[in-house]
Amino acid sequence: xxxxxxxxxxxxSRIRGNDIVADQIIASGHFPHRVxxxxxxxxxxRFADMSHKGSxxxxxxGMYGWEVADASALTLESLRPALECADExxxxxxxxxxxxxxxxxxxxxxFRARRVIVxxxxxxxxxxxxxxxxxxxRAVAAALIAVEKAR
Numbered sequence: 001x002x003x004x005x006x007x008x009x010x011x012x013s014r015i016r017g018n019d020i021v022a023d024q025i026i027a028s029g030h031f032p033h034r035v036x037x038x039x040x041x042x043x044x045x046r047f048a049d050m051s052h053k054g055s056x057x058x059x060x061x062g063m064y065g066w067e068v069a070d071a072s073a074l075t076l077e078s079l080r081p082a083l084e085c086a087d088e089x090x091x092x093x094x095x096x097x098x099x100x101x102x103x104x105x106x107x108x109x110x111f112r113a114r115r116v117i118v119x120x121x122x123x124x125x126x127x128x129x130x131x132x133x134x135x136x137x138r139a140v141a142a143a144l145i146a147v148e149k150a151r
Contacts, residue, residue, distance in 0.1 A: 029065035034058060036131045040123065041150035057081055058130060058142040060088040068145055071096040076106050082141050086114035093130050095123030095144035098151070124151045 031048055039046040044053040047063060055066040059082060068078050082092055092111055094103065103120050111118045123144050133140040
C-alpha cells in the first residue's frame with residue numbers, strides 16, 4: 001500500500017500517536033478495517049485518506065493488496081482469501097476491470113457451496129455496489145481489479 005502525497009501530509013495530523021500502526025499498514029499492504037472506496041482509476045484506489053496502487057481485496061478483516069492485474073489472471077486460488085472469509089459473507093463482488101467477461105465456473109461453484117453470491121461486473125460498478133452494501137452494514141466483500149480510467 002502506498003500513501004499519496006496528500007495522505008502522507010495528513011498522516012501526521014490524522015494518525016498522530018499511531019505512527020507505528022500507519023507504518024505497518026503501508027509496509028504490509030493491509031489496512032486492518034473494511035472501509036468504503038473514495039475513488040478509483042490511475043491503476044489504483046483511494047480509501048481511508050490513503051492511496052493504493054494495484055488491485056484490491058476488500059474483506060471483513062480489512063483491505064489487502066491483490067496480485068491480480070487483469071481478468072485473465074482471476075482464479076479460484078487468487079480468491080482464496082475471500083473464500084476463507086466465506087462464513088462472514090453473503091455477497092462477493094468481483095470488479096473485472098473495464099469490461100465484463102465470463103469467470104471460471106469453478107469460482108461460482110466454490111462460493112455457492114459456501115452460500116455466497118458472486119457478482120462479477122466492471123470495477124466501477126462493483127465499487128459503487130460495494131459502497132452501498134457496506135453502508136447498509138451488509139456482509140459484503142469485493143475483489144477489485146485496478147483500472148486506469150474511471151467510468
